[in-house]
Amino acid sequence: MNLLLHPGYFLNVANFVAIATNDVCWEVNDNYQKQSYRNRTYIAADTGKLMLNIPIKHIGKGATKQKYKDVKIDNDYPWQRQHWRTLETAYRTSAFFEFYEDEIRPLYSKKHLFLLDFNLETTACICDFLQLDMPILKTTTYEKTPTDRIDGRFLIQAKQKINFKQESYFQVFNDRNGFIENCSILDLLFNEGTNTLSYLQQHVIDRTNA
Numbered sequence: 001m002n003l004l005l006h007p008g009y010f011l012n013v014a015n016f017v018a019i020a021t022n023d024v025c026w027e028v029n030d031n032y033q034k035q036s037y038r039n040r041t042y043i044a045a046d047t048g049k050l051m052l053n054i055p056i057k058h059i060g061k062g063a064t065k066q067k068y069k070d071v072k073i074d075n076d077y078p079w080q081r082q083h084w085r086t087l088e089t090a091y092r093t094s095a096f097f098e099f100y101e102d103e104i105r106p107l108y109s110k111k112h113l114f115l116l117d118f119n120l121e122t123t124a125c126i127c128d129f130l131q132l133d134m135p136i137l138k139t140t141t142y143e144k145t146p147t148d149r150i151d152g153r154f155l156i157q158a159k160q161k162i163n164f165k166q167e168s169y170f171q172v173f174n175d176r177n178g179f180i181e182n183c184s185i186l187d188l189l190f191n192e193g194t195n196t197l198s199y200l201q202q203h204v205i206d207r208t209n210a
Contacts, residue, residue, distance in 0.1 A: 002137060004149045006030070006068075006156035007119040008037035009054055010184045013200070014164045015155050016126065020200040024135035027153055028116060029142040031065040032056075036156045038068065039115055041184040044171045045090040049180050052083050056115060071115045084108040087186065094172050096193035100129060104186075126185050130197045152205070163206035169199065 003022040008015065015037070018024070032038065039054040055074040059066050084105065091097040103125060112118035127134040145151075154160055168179040169192055180187075189196050 002149045003152045004139070004146055005135075005152050006036075006038065007116060007123060008041070008156055009039055009052075009115075009119050010041045010122045010126070010186050011037060012041065012182045012184055013166060013188055013203075014162060014182050014205060016185045016188075017164075017200050017203045018152055018155060018205050019123070019127070019135065020130070020132060020197060021204070022150075022152075023137075025137040025139060025149055026120070026135060027142075028069050028138045029140070030068050030153075032068045032071045036158050038071075038119065038156060040158060041186075042180075042182075043087065043090055044173060044177065044180040044183050044187050045086070046173050046176065048173075048177045049183070050086070050090070052086060052184075053079075054083075054115065054118075055079055069114065069116045073112055073115050073118065075111050080108040091172060091186070091190040094190040097190045099193060100189060103129070126189065129189065130200075132197070155205070164203075166203065167199070 001023075002025040003018055004025050004027050005015065005018060006027050011019075039056055041052050043050050043052060055077050057072045057074045087104075088097075107118075107122060107125065112121070124134040155162065164182065166181050169188065171177075171179060171183075171187065171191055185196075188199065192199055
């Protein structure tokens with residue numbers, strides 16, 4: 001049975017544990033919601049846990065809810081340059097940053113119109129690194145309570161606490177901040193490199209959160 005997940009911006013470790021250990025179907029027919037991993041991700045920087053947020057174009061007041069797949073990125077603000085510079089500052093000294101940067105940098109050098117498309121592209125990039133098949137199955141309608149799929153959509157909520165016991169790994173600023181849990185998959189990738197997939201496969205997600 002497929003696990004239903006939301007695409008997000010360089011999704012966190014918990015989401016990638018779900019991707020690495022399940023057959024996934026992407027939820028692409030839901031309404032956009034604020035304060036989620038749809039347009040934000042967190043990294044372990046020198047100052048501690050740091051959010052990278054993609055600006056979006058908001059619809060006018062009084063308008064109906066907007067579908068996630070219709071949300072456009074606000075490229076009037078140079079967020080791509082800012083995000084890439086922040087990643088360089090945080091991870092330039094990590095063990096594997098140079099190994100992956102040439103494939104990741106292009107994602108920050110071209111303009112993307114729709115948030116959903118960009119998020120799927122970031123996920124495909126990581127799946128390629130991990131030699132995982134990028135999930136291609138997508139929903140055709142929205143179901144509040146899915147009947148033929150396991151509901152893992154709670155994993156997109158940035159404010160929701162999940163039951164996820166994560167083993168620590170070395171982070172660049174461990175000595176300053178201690179281990180910061182459930183960061184962006186980029187944090188794990190830049191620090192663990194080729195060990196990333198086996199690390200993910202050693203973890204499980206408690207689906208009772210749904």
